[in-house]
Amino acid sequence: MKYQKRRFKKLAMASSVLITLLGTYMIIFYISLQLKIASPEKIGNLPMALNSAVCFKLLGITSIFQLMKKRHLVFGSHLLSLTIIGCSVLALIDALDYYSINWIRFGMVPQTSFCFILISLGLISRTFNNYIAKKISAYFFNTVTLISFVVIIGYLTGVPELYTFSFKPMSVYAAFGFFLFSTSIALVYPTLGLTGIFTGKKIGNIMARRIFAELMIAIIILGYLHLLDHRYHWFSHEFGSAVQTIILMMVGLFIIWETSQALNKAEAERNTAQQNFKLAVQSAPYALVISDKEGSIVMVNNQTELLYGFKKNELVGKPLKLILPKKMHDDYDTWRVNFFKKRIKVHYGVTDEEEIIAIRKNNSEFPAEMVFIPIKIRNEVVCLTSIVDITDRKRYEDIIKQQVAELQSKNQELEQFNSIASHDLQEPLRTVSNYIKLLEEDYPEQINEEIKEYLKVMDAATGRMTILVKSLLDFGKLGRNKKMTLVDCNQLVKNVINDLSTLITHKKAQVTVVGQLPVMNGYETELQQLFQNLINNAVKFCRIDELPEISVSCEKETGYYRFSVTDNGIGIETEYCEKIFLIFQRLNKTDEYEGHGIGLANCKKIVEMHGGKIWAEPRAEGGTVFKFTIFNFKG
16 A cells, blocks of 8 residues: 555656646747747647646646655645636636636636636645644545546547537647546545545455446447547437447446356355355354444353353353353443444453452353454444463462572572682682781791792682682672673774773783664673673784784674684684683683683673673684674563
8 A cells, every 4th residue: 555655646747747748848839829930830829828837847847745744845836726726717707707807807707717726725635733624635636636527538539518608718738638637647646536446455345446447438438439420420310329339238238247256256255255264263262252332242162161061052142141251240341332432453351450250150260361352244333352361371370480580599598608608718818818828928038939928829829819719709699790781892892892992902812893883772881891801812822923803794694693803813623612702710710811711601790691602613724713692581
């Protein structure tokens, strides 16, 4: 339908341009005659009144302004429409001899003036955001179409009465211009006015298009033949009337036969659709009940019998309240009237707050979810009620709630254990570190170089152990207070590069962002830590003989964003590409590259928090590409 409307709008625009050119051509024609650039003997007399040509030009510009749908242009179209109406009214007054207006005598005939007035009023009415105004405008356009069609038929058949209307003749150019413009402009709103009869997709609209086309062709041919017979006396009056009657009967019979065939086909298709609908209702895996506006049950399926224990003949014809929960009985009649008035789908029993209990024939109860849907069957709106026994779902929900509560309790216990354990582990480490400092401060004379080296190693070991315990605690807390917000990854990566500026400057590294990174929903603090760990590792694990080069890029996939952090560092063997994401797993010695083996484990946990996955791919030219996906959270 949208494509059809766009096509009709293009047609209206084309016709508007054509009548604008028509009016322009007639004005140029008039000027050339007045300036004696051309003589009537060579090019003929002016085929249209000058004021008609001006009004056609203004009419085309008015329509173009409206079709462009710019506020200031619509206002301008109103002014132009009023100008056309004013000019046409004055010409009408002058032509009917109500009042003599010498300065506007350029030949516009009354029927042309009337058509301009109707079209201009229609164009003004169409701009109002009101259904009735748009419908009235459609009838204005349809009226002009009929008048111009009669004039065209008059010229084609040579019957002056059809194009003069007891006045001076309307120009054939004006008639074709009116017919083309009014028809195309009426199609901008194809469902309004007489146009709606022929543009719809219902069986009546299809038949109207067929019958109208065939009937018009038959009438025009018969009318033209009758006119020729009247002029040239081919047959006697009695024989001609008999032949015309026979032909009309044959055409009528043909149209009736074709109409009946189309209607029979439509009826068969509708019956097939109804049978398929009934089959779908009967084979549905849950209870379905159809009731009418009075609340009486019209149809039930097999699952309804199984669910409630009633037979079909015990339900059909009975009130729908028979199978509804008791809490709905008191307000059911009021609810039913509102339901058929508003015709909106209604749910009951979806949440715990509105839990409803249905009752079977044997008075046993079960929790139910009910959906009431208005549907149309044979021009009658009925209620399709879906009933689902949610006993099992409730039981599973209770189990899940219990498991969630237990899981939350276990998580709290683990967090407490993590905090206590880390505190208990750090306390003896602090004690050892303090005693080392006391020994160095109180007994400097008794400590030789060898003992000092031992104490230094002990102090470094306790320091590393303290950092490991703290890292373990941070790993446990990761994502605890996460909050999803809209994150601009371009700004986030820029902030990370600024935070690591000291390391990047020291290593003379180059970090670049390739293309544009997305603005997406995510946990900003955790995402910043993710990029910081990956870029920090890329700078840190560099080759001695080559400056670090790191690039960050992103590609959008179906439902995900796939990021890549590429470096030219020492690289990772394929067999270790999964192992590196495990906590406390290191591939290098501490004295070569400092670290604690927890950064990539944090990265893996953060990515999984965002519904994605992370992996590493060795580069053939050296270095590694760390890739990870982030789920595209909508809103």
